[in-house]
Amino acid sequence: MSAARYLRKLVLGETWSLPAGLALALVATALAERLVGPQGWWPAGGGFVLLALVLVALTASLAGALKRC
Amino acid sequence: MAFTLTLVGAALAVGLELLEALAIVLAVGLTRRFRDAVLGAAAAALVLTLLALALGPLLIARVPLEPLRLVIGVGLLLFGLEWLRKGVLRLAGRRSPSSSFREFVDEREALEELPAPAPGTADWAARAIAFKGVLLEGIEVILIVTVLAARPGGLAPAMIGSALALLAVLAVGYRLRAPLQRIPETHLKYVVGIVLSAFGVFFAAEGLGASWPFDDLALAYIALIVLAVSQAQVAVLTRGERRQAKAVP
Numbered sequence: 001m002s003a004a005r006y007l008r009k010l011v012l013g014e015t016w017s018l019p020a021g022l023a024l025a026l027v028a029t030a031l032a033e034r035l036v037g038p039q040g041w042w043p044a045g046g047g048f049v050l051l052a053l054v055l056v057a058l059t060a061s062l063a064g065a066l067k068r069c
Numbered sequence: 070m071a072f073t074l075t076l077v078g079a080a081l082a083v084g085l086e087l088l089e090a091l092a093i094v095l096a097v098g099l100t101r102r103f104r105d106a107v108l109g110a111a112a113a114a115l116v117l118t119l120l121a122l123a124l125g126p127l128l129i130a131r132v133p134l135e136p137l138r139l140v141i142g143v144g145l146l147l148f149g150l151e152w153l154r155k156g157v158l159r160l161a162g163r164r165s166p167s168s169s170f171r172e173f174v175d176e177r178e179a180l181e182e183l184p185a186p187a188p189g190t191a192d193w194a195a196r197a198i199a200f201k202g203v204l205l206e207g208i209e210v211i212l213i214v215t216v217l218a219a220r221p222g223g224l225a226p227a228m229i230g231s232a233l234a235l236l237a238v239l240a241v242g243y244r245l246r247a248p249l250q251r252i253p254e255t256h257l258k259y260v261v262g263i264v265l266s267a268f269g270v271f272f273a274a275e276g277l278g279a280s281w282p283f284d285d286l287a288l289a290y291i292a293l294i295v296l297a298v299s300q301a302q303v304a305v306l307t308r309g310e311r312r313q314a315k316a317v318p
Contacts, residue, residue: 047274
């Protein structure tokens with residue numbers, strides 16, 4: 001395995017869908033934080049938004065296997 | 070809570086990665102010569118030590134606390150979610166179980182095809198294989214331990230967990246092959262995935278301005294939520310696998 005391929009696999013894993021889903025989850029969470037602002041419900045509820053989006057990203061990365069069910 | 074979870078997470082992640090490195094070093098040592106296998110592994114350990122010494126202070130001293138939390142969180146999520154995804158697929162029977170013993174057998178078979186070195190000369194092929202195996206597994210160890218240790222109060226449990234894992238792996242190495250077959254690697258890697266993902270969500274959310282109810286105790290309920298969701302995924306995948314098996318005449 002070439003060094004570049006190994007590094008890509010080390011950081012991004014075996015599938016592009018998981019890091020891409022994680023990136024989308026983080027961007028969506030950061031946008032939500034900007035929209036709500038630090039005074040609203042964000043400090044207490046923002047973590048759960050990220051948790052939900054991360055779990056959606058995990059489920060999406062399993063979509064191929066789930067489709068075959 | 071954070072201390073215990075960091076210790077357990079570091080110990081399991083380091084232990085499992087070192088087991089895979091041990092499988093390669095053992096295969097090289099038993100097929101070729103132990104002296105060359107140990108020399109290759111020691112050279113890789115030296116490179117990894119230099120990497121850890123460079124990476125740790127760079128991350129902790131140069132990055133301000135708030136962005137550091139986000140960096141740590143994203144790093145842990147990248148590793149944790151990948152381990153978790155593979156864990157779900159393995160537990161559902163959609164992927165072959167993780168096995169350092171199988172890696173050991175495969176490596177031995179590959180090494181037996183290489184020509185033996187002349188007596189009294191250095192076995193560079195064996196040294197290179199041991200070096201590469203330890204280096205590649207070790208880089209993941211360094212990255213995981215660095216991000217776990219970089220959070221406030223994380224250094225001590227990450228170091229203690231890593232040291233315990235190192236001792237455990239050396240003990241396994243001393244007893245050689247039999248224990249390698251008995252370790253439930255698939256389940257342990259799944260647990261590491263849950264722990265790293267819980268830490269990742271915790272820190273990434275704090276880096277994005279959120280704070281968790283009940284502070285560090287949040288790590289426990291995040292881990293439980295991740296466990297529940299991933300178990301549901303395992304259940305759905307397993308049901309699908311059984312349905313497919315029944316459909317095949």
